[in-house]
Amino acid sequence: xxxxxxxxxxxxxxxxxxxxxxxxxxxxxxxxxxxxxxxxxxxxxxxxxxxxxxxxxxxxxxxxxxxxxxxxxxxxxxxxxxxxxxxxxxxxxxxxxxxxxxxxxxxxxxxxxxxxxxxxxxxxxxxxxxxxxxxxxxxxxxxxxxxxxxxxxxxxxxxxxxxxxxxxxxxxxxxxxxxxxxxxxxxxxxxxxxxxxxxxxxxxxxxxxxxxxxxxxxxxxxxxxxxxxxxxxxxxxxxxxxxxxxxxxxxxxxxxxxxxxxxxxxxxxxxxxxxxxxxxxxxxxxxxxxxxxxxxxxxxxxxxxxxxxxxxxxxxxxxxxxxxxxxxxxxxxxxxxxxxxxxxxxxxxxxxxxxxxxxxxxxxxxxxxxxxxxxxxxxxxxxxxxxxxxxxxxxxx
Numbered sequence: 001x002x003x004x005x006x007x008x009x010x011x012x013x014x015x016x017x018x019x020x021x022x023x024x025x026x027x028x029x030x031x032x033x034x035x036x037x038x039x040x041x042x043x044x045x046x047x048x049x050x051x052x053x054x055x056x057x058x059x060x061x062x063x064x065x066x067x068x069x070x071x072x073x074x075x076x077x078x079x080x081x082x083x084x085x086x087x088x089x090x091x092x093x094x095x096x097x098x099x100x101x102x103x104x105x106x107x108x109x110x111x112x113x114x115x116x117x118x119x120x121x122x123x124x125x126x127x128x129x130x131x132x133x134x135x136x137x138x139x140x141x142x143x144x145x146x147x148x149x150x151x152x153x154x155x156x157x158x159x160x161x162x163x164x165x166x167x168x169x170x171x172x173x174x175x176x177x178x179x180x181x182x183x184x185x186x187x188x189x190x191x192x193x194x195x196x197x198x199x200x201x202x203x204x205x206x207x208x209x210x211x212x213x214x215x216x217x218x219x220x221x222x223x224x225x226x227x228x229x230x231x232x233x234x235x236x237x238x239x240x241x242x243x244x245x246x247x248x249x250x251x252x253x254x255x256x257x258x259x260x261x262x263x264x265x266x267x268x269x270x271x272x273x274x275x276x277x278x279x280x281x282x283x284x285x286x287x288x289x290x291x292x293x294x295x296x297x298x299x300x301x302x303x304x305x306x307x308x309x310x311x312x313x314x315x316x317x318x319x320x321x322x323x324x325x326x327x328x329x330x331x332x333x334x335x336x337x338x339x340x341x342x343x344x345x346x347x348x349x350x351x352x353x354x355x356x357x358x359x360x361x362x363x364x365x366x367x368x369x370x371x372x373x374x375x376x377x378x379x380x381x382x383x384x385x386x387x388x389x390x391x392x393x394x395x396x397x
Contacts, residue, residue: 011163013042014147014307014394015140019114020046023080026136027100028113030086033140034244034270035189036181038163039116042140043082046114051079057088069095077103077112086115093130100134118189119243138310139244142270144303145386146394150372153386157299158283160272171281178276182206190239197239201226203277205236209246209266210277214294216263217248237266245269249301252317252328258359261318267298274298296343300368300386301327304339307390309397323355328362334396335363339389342369347383354378 015031019042022029033039047054053076055062065072069092073081077099086092096113103112115135142161145153152166159165159174162181168174186199186206204226219237223230240246248264268274274295280286286295304327305314311332317325327339338360340353347369357365365381372385384392 011038011143011147013038013140014144015138016042016046018310019138022136022138023111023114025110026134027103027110028096028115028131028135030115030117030135030137031140032117032119032137032244034142035118035185036162036164037140037142039118039140040084041163043084043114043116047080047082050111052082053079054082055084057083057085063089066092070098073099077108080111080114082114082116084116085118087117087119097130097134100131139306141302141306142272144306144390146303146307146390150387154283157271157296158275158280158286160270160275161302162270162272165272174272175276175281178272182273182276185243185245190243197236201228202236202239205233206240206245206268207277209240210268210274211291212294213267213274213291214265214297216261217266218263245273247298247302249314249316249327252315252360254360258323259320261320265316267301269298269302271295271299271302293343297326297341300341303386303390304329304368304393307393309334309393312393317356317360319356319359321355322352323359324350324352325356325360328360329393331393331396336360337364337366338362339365340367342367344369345371347377349377349381357381 019029019031023046031039031043044054055065057063066089073095083092100112103109143156143163143166144161145156148156148166156166159168159171160178162178165174165177168177182203186203190197190199190202205222208222208225219230219233223233226233237246237248241248245268247267247269249267250264251261253260274291275286278289278291280289286292301314305312308329309331313330315328317323317328325338326341329337329339331337338357340349342348347367349367366389367377367381367383368386368389369383372388374382374384374388377383
């Protein structure tokens with residue numbers, strides 16, 4: 001299925017309203033997300049609506065400007081300062097703290113800095129040490145189901161949500177972009193974060209995880225296949241999680257009087273990257289591969305989590321006796337939502353889903369399927385299309 005996007009406008013990012021709200025209520029906002037996900041584009045779009053200055057920490061010219069950071073930034077205290085790839089200069093956080101505190105004393109308490117980072121680990125650690133109480137965190141995920149036209153949903157699944165991949169002129173060009181992205185992360189970006197990991201081993205692990213999309217984590221099996229120990233596998237997984245490329249979906253942990261599965265489930269957070277690692281180019285390629293079901297599940301989970309209100313926590317539910325729910329979302333003030341995921345047009349729920357719901361008593365029950373209509377499948381469970389459920393979650397904020 002070749003996809004020729006007729007999209008000339010800027011894609012409206014769902015995160016934009018949250019970002020603007022955070023800037024209106026916090027002196028600094030850290031916008032996190034993997035490279036090429038659209039952080040800079042979104043930041044510049046917001047910067048165009050107000051006095052602003054943009055500095056790229058990968059630009060030597062901009063770094064020179066910040067040789068006297070407090071002096072230079074004080075000259076622009078009337079603007080929002082956008083600092084891109086901020087994790088590359090962690091020593092800057094101390095200066096930001098002083099500027100924020102002085103601005104607060106003058107009554108200027110919000111919208112001073114927008115910090116962009118391509119990974120969570122360094123940024124969260126450094127800003128947490130020096131900007132505690134002064135920074136709000138948001139994550140910009142790849143495009144989700146509400147950010148594209150409904151007829152483009154399958155293309156979004158196959159190509160993934162990185163804008164350059166999704167908007168490519170052909171499936172082949174989209175795949176080429178994703179392969180270059182993977183190579184860049186392995187050969188350049190991981191090393192720039194100070195992580196001395198063998199690129200070949202990390203790629204093999206990444207590919208093995210793509211094959212086992214949505215499976216329970218079995219570190220011992222991965223370690224044997226890679227000829228490394230389980231602790232090293234855990235360290236590599238931590239790196240991929242911190243780079244916002246892998247999601248470890250944790251099992252539901254509250255005591256329900258049942259023997260619960262304790263291992264997390266592993267997903268590549270972008271379905272297009274998973275397909276590229278597996279050499280799958282087209283819609284037919286994916287449908288003919290055993291990963292299709294797990295890939296669709298991961299794609300749905302990422303869209304739902306990115307649409308959910310800030311503060312939502314995500315889990316899955318599985319007992320040793322076979323009760324299972326694909327996704328549980330605890331929404332602030334909205335209770336617990338139980339969500340089953342099916343790819344077909346005629347969703348049928350297993351006894352395991354109903355048993356799981358009896359165990360935990362969710363306030364809302366849904367099954368996401370490949371169609372668009374909403375209809376009941378039982379007296380308290382509704383089948384909904386993915387864009388519809390994403391929209392419901394966004395409205396629950």
